Amino acid sequence: MTPSSRLCLTAALLLSGAASAATFQVYPYNGAKLLAGQKFDLRIEAEGVRGFKDATVMLDGKALTGLTRTTTKADSVEWTLRDQSINAGNHELIVNFTDGNGAATKKVSWTAAPSVAGKARNVILFIGDGMGWNTVNAAQLIAHPYNPENGMRTGKLEMMSDLSSLASVTTSSFDSALADSANTASSIATGQKILVNALNVYPDNTEDTLDNPRVETITEVIRRTTGKSIGIVSDAFGTDATPAAFSAHTRRRGDYSAIADQYFKGNVKPDVLLIGGSRDFIPSTAPGSRRKDTTDWITDSQKLGYNFVSTRTELMAANSNKLFGLFNIDSIPSYLDRAQYKGKETLQDFTDMPYLWDQTRKAIDTLDKNPDGFFLMVESGMIDKYEHPLDWQRGVWNVIELDKAVAYAKEYAKAHPDTLVLVTADHAHSLSVYGGYDATQGPGKREAVGVYQDAGFPTYGDRRDVNGLPLPETARTYAVGFAALPDYCETYLGREVFLDPTVSNGKTGAEAGYVPNPKICAEGSVQRTGNLPPSSNQGVHTADPLPLFVFGAGAENFSGMMDQTDLFFSIARAMGVDATKNK
Incomplete structure (x- = not known):
C-alpha cells in the first residue's frame, strides 16, 4: 500500500480516539454479512478532517493496496476499492488514523457465508409488491369464498397450497425501520441492508447517484459464475424499483434512463425481460418518452439478438x-381494467396486453431452453400501486392474477423437480378485512357494514369472468380498510374508472396539502379522517411482516422467522452458488 493511500484510508475510519x-x-x-466471493466496493469516507499526518488500513492483519483517493469536499478525504471479495469466515478491517486532532482507530467486522452444494437448478422468485399477509388473506377470501352452509373454506390460493415450507419475513432499510420497494428488493437481491430509494449500493458523500459503492446481486x-439464464418479469413500468433491483445499481431509484441502460449494458443482461412501460426505452423524440437522449432500446435490443414483442x-x-x-407506455393497468372493465379511458390504445401468467409462462418456456438452468424473478408490481391510493379491489384482484402465474410455475416445478418456487413480497400495506358489506344498499352506507354474525358470507364467485376470476360486483362484499391513510371518502365499493382518493387543496407553501376527492365523495360516502400528515395524498408502506411460500428443491433453506436479507443467502444455498469462482 502506498503512503498516500495509507494516509487516506486512516482518515476515513476514525471513531475510537x-x-x-x-x-x-x-x-x-x-x-455486514456477505457471500464468500460476492463482489463489493470498499468505501471509506472522512469528513471534518484537519491535516493528515498518517494512516494505515489493514484487513485481517494485512495492508490493503490499490485504493483510489478522492477529495469531495475541502475537509473530506475518501478512498474507494472496487470489485473486492472476501473468503468464508469472519473478517476485520482496522483503520489507524492521525490528523491534526490526534490519533484514532476504527474497526469494522464482516462475515462471509461459505458456498454449499445445492439442489435447485432453477429458481422462480415471485414478488407481490405490497403483498403483506393481510393482502394475501383478502385475495384468499375473495378467490375461494367460505361455504355459507358450514363456514368451511372452499379452496386455497395456489401460493398457499401444497407447501414445502413456510416462513414469515421481516423488513427494514439501512436508514429506517420502514422501507420502500427499492431497498427491500435490493435486500433480497444482495443480502444487504440498503438505503430507502437506493438500488444495490451503499451510501457515499458525492452528489453523483451512479458512482456509489456497489454490492453484487444474486x-x-x-x-x-454459471451458465444459467436470467429472466425479469413485471407488470409495472420497466424501470420501476423491483425489476431494477435485479439488474441495476443507483442511489436514486428515479434514475430511470440509467436503469434502462443497465439492463443491456450492465453485468446481468437478462435473457428475458418482459416489463410494463416503454417510457425509458424509447428516444426523447418519441411520444411519451422521458429520456433526454436519442437512445432507442427497442431497436438496439434487436441488434443485441433480442426478439422484441x-x-x-x-x-x-x-x-x-x-x-x-x-x-x-407506462405500467400495465390492473387485471380488472384489462379483463372486466375494459374502459377506453384506462386501456387507451393498448388493447392486447398480456396477463401476468402469460408473461410468466413465456419466460419459463424461453429460459427452459438452457440446459444449465435459470433464475427468474416475476413481480406483480401493480398490487402496490393500487394499495397506495386505497383501491383495494384492483390491488387484490392483481394478487389473484399473480396466483394463476404461481400455478403455472408449480406445474413446471412438478415436471422439473430440481426447481425451487418462492412467493413473497417486498413490503406490506396496512390493508385489513374487517367486516361484510351489503352492496344492495349502494355506496357509502356505514349502516350496511356488518361485523361478527352480521357480516354474513360475501357472495363473490356468483359471477365469474372468462378467466374464471370472480367479479367484484356482487350482493354482499367485504368491508376493507387501511390503517395508514389521508383524509378521504369511503364508498366501500369499487369503481370502473380509477380515481385518486385525494386532490390538491389548491394552496401553496406551508398550507399546501390534500383533501378528499369530491368526485368520490359525491358517489355516496363516509368521510374518513386520516392519520397521516396533510401533505400525504395516499396510503403508505408498513413494517408488518411478509409471507414466504416455498415449493420444491431446496425448500429446507427457508423456514421460521427470516429477515429479508436472509433470502439472498438461502437462494444461494438452494442453488449451490459458488461466488468464489468464475465460469
Missing part, C-alpha cells in the same frame, strides 16, 4: 432464446 473532530463512514457497514453472481399476441407467438417485451 475521541480527540479527532473528523467523522467516518465505512462500507460495507459494520456487521443475478450478477449467477451470471458471473409489444402485444400479447406477439408474446405468445415468440420463439427465441432472448426476449424483450414492453406492453404499454
Whole structure:
C-alpha cells in the first residue's frame, strides 16, 4: 500500500480516539454479512478532517493496496476499492488514523457465508409488491369464498397450497425501520441492508447517484459464475424499483434512463425481460418518452439478438432464446381494467396486453431452453400501486392474477423437480378485512357494514369472468380498510374508472396539502379522517411482516422467522452458488 493511500484510508475510519473532530463512514457497514466471493466496493469516507499526518488500513492483519483517493469536499478525504471479495469466515478491517486532532482507530467486522452444494437448478422468485399477509388473506377470501352452509373454506390460493415450507419475513432499510420497494428488493437481491430509494449500493458523500459503492446481486453472481439464464418479469413500468433491483445499481431509484441502460449494458443482461412501460426505452423524440437522449432500446435490443414483442399476441407467438417485451407506455393497468372493465379511458390504445401468467409462462418456456438452468424473478408490481391510493379491489384482484402465474410455475416445478418456487413480497400495506358489506344498499352506507354474525358470507364467485376470476360486483362484499391513510371518502365499493382518493387543496407553501376527492365523495360516502400528515395524498408502506411460500428443491433453506436479507443467502444455498469462482 502506498503512503498516500495509507494516509487516506486512516482518515476515513476514525471513531475510537475521541480527540479527532473528523467523522467516518465505512462500507460495507459494520456487521455486514456477505457471500464468500460476492463482489463489493470498499468505501471509506472522512469528513471534518484537519491535516493528515498518517494512516494505515489493514484487513485481517494485512495492508490493503490499490485504493483510489478522492477529495469531495475541502475537509473530506475518501478512498474507494472496487470489485473486492472476501473468503468464508469472519473478517476485520482496522483503520489507524492521525490528523491534526490526534490519533484514532476504527474497526469494522464482516462475515462471509461459505458456498454449499445445492439442489435447485432453477429458481422462480415471485414478488407481490405490497403483498403483506393481510393482502394475501383478502385475495384468499375473495378467490375461494367460505361455504355459507358450514363456514368451511372452499379452496386455497395456489401460493398457499401444497407447501414445502413456510416462513414469515421481516423488513427494514439501512436508514429506517420502514422501507420502500427499492431497498427491500435490493435486500433480497444482495443480502444487504440498503438505503430507502437506493438500488444495490451503499451510501457515499458525492452528489453523483451512479458512482456509489456497489454490492453484487444474486443475478450478477449467477451470471458471473454459471451458465444459467436470467429472466425479469413485471407488470409495472420497466424501470420501476423491483425489476431494477435485479439488474441495476443507483442511489436514486428515479434514475430511470440509467436503469434502462443497465439492463443491456450492465453485468446481468437478462435473457428475458418482459416489463410494463416503454417510457425509458424509447428516444426523447418519441411520444411519451422521458429520456433526454436519442437512445432507442427497442431497436438496439434487436441488434443485441433480442426478439422484441409489444402485444400479447406477439408474446405468445415468440420463439427465441432472448426476449424483450414492453406492453404499454407506462405500467400495465390492473387485471380488472384489462379483463372486466375494459374502459377506453384506462386501456387507451393498448388493447392486447398480456396477463401476468402469460408473461410468466413465456419466460419459463424461453429460459427452459438452457440446459444449465435459470433464475427468474416475476413481480406483480401493480398490487402496490393500487394499495397506495386505497383501491383495494384492483390491488387484490392483481394478487389473484399473480396466483394463476404461481400455478403455472408449480406445474413446471412438478415436471422439473430440481426447481425451487418462492412467493413473497417486498413490503406490506396496512390493508385489513374487517367486516361484510351489503352492496344492495349502494355506496357509502356505514349502516350496511356488518361485523361478527352480521357480516354474513360475501357472495363473490356468483359471477365469474372468462378467466374464471370472480367479479367484484356482487350482493354482499367485504368491508376493507387501511390503517395508514389521508383524509378521504369511503364508498366501500369499487369503481370502473380509477380515481385518486385525494386532490390538491389548491394552496401553496406551508398550507399546501390534500383533501378528499369530491368526485368520490359525491358517489355516496363516509368521510374518513386520516392519520397521516396533510401533505400525504395516499396510503403508505408498513413494517408488518411478509409471507414466504416455498415449493420444491431446496425448500429446507427457508423456514421460521427470516429477515429479508436472509433470502439472498438461502437462494444461494438452494442453488449451490459458488461466488468464489468464475465460469
